[in-house]
Amino acid sequence: MKLMNLSDYGPEGASIGGMGISRRDAIIRLFTLAVGTSLLGHRSFAKELVAEAKGTRFDLHHHFFPPVAKKRYGPFPPLQDYSPERSIEAMDQAGIETAFLSLPTRLGDDPVAIRLEAIGFAREVNEYAARAASDYKGRFGFFAFLPLPDIDASLREIEYAFDTLGADGVGLTTSYGNHWLGDTAFQPVFDELNRGSAIVYAHPTTPACCHDLLPNTIPQTVEWNTDTGRAIWSMINDGTDRPPEFGSYLVTTPGVSSATRYPNIKFVWSHGGGTLLGLIGRFLGQGSTRNVDLSQPPAPNSKLYHLRRFYYDTAASANQVQMQALKALVGSSQIVFGSDFPFMPTLDTVEGLRRCGFTVEELRGIERDNALRILPARWAR
16 A cells, blocks of 8 residues: 655645754754753763754654544644644754654544544554654654554554554553453454564553543543553553452452563553552552562562563653652663653653753663663664
8 A cells, every 4th residue: 555645634744854953943952951961960061962962862752643633633732733843843952863653542432433433543643654754764653553442453453554664563542441451352452462572652541431520620630640550550460469358259360460461562651650659559569568579679470570671751750759759669771751742842851851860871761772672673773
């Protein structure tokens, strides 16, 4: 199938032309970098300026909105104003070399009503992303959109996205209907992704159970981080969290967690893992950490083992409280840079990370090197 050129979509896909940086932009960038470096107290000032001016960061939480998505999701300005040029402008300002595009949405809660629409929608979204990656070589990768909860269509789209379009991973939402990613209903899809050692980037959503729970509260404030926590739990839950004191009616037969079933998948959870940090005592020890020694290597395939092999992005989370807690739990090696473009200013994340107490080496890992460990080999250049 012939891929459409971005110019086929109208003015928003027009060529950027030469990607040179103006004198004014260079001054702004150097000033921004100087502020960030002074906050670090790093002595190799000139060296850091040169490295960052070239644009070295990899952004694993960077959204895009093709025309088919704009048409479906309405007049929200950050969505309607999207174009590849806007992405690259923000990337250049923040020293981002490459952004990995993802669509942070699903089509609804009724699998019957959305089945056919989702299949065509996914194909159009993925072809647009592939063309962006081709037209702006080296600036974009992408995580393919899947038409879940349709299992067969998703398996077909995985094959097409990876084998034909060159996807770098898949982008899923934390739940579909009232089923979270660790649900056995999704096993055929995850088994295929596991065979391919794929990246699975998970973005939060509002599940069918939990619309409009709090007055005057958008879902991004509470519900999205909560749904990320639910999805993580659905992956690491091995059926062992039923203590006898809760009664025999709650006892289940311990089994193998979904995370254990998919050892080759590289999971990337949005927003620092959502509510994971607040639930860690519950996740690891039924409300107590008395049996968990965070200083020791976790037992293979334990809950803590999987939490420490997962990755977590910095989008809307680049603050000292979350970042230092996440570092204590999983190590800085499992944190990757995410800007949440176009919903958050990209420079906010860069500057926020510089106030989080990371060393220069840890920042280098978060902003680039950690991602290189999981991305396809073509990005290690």
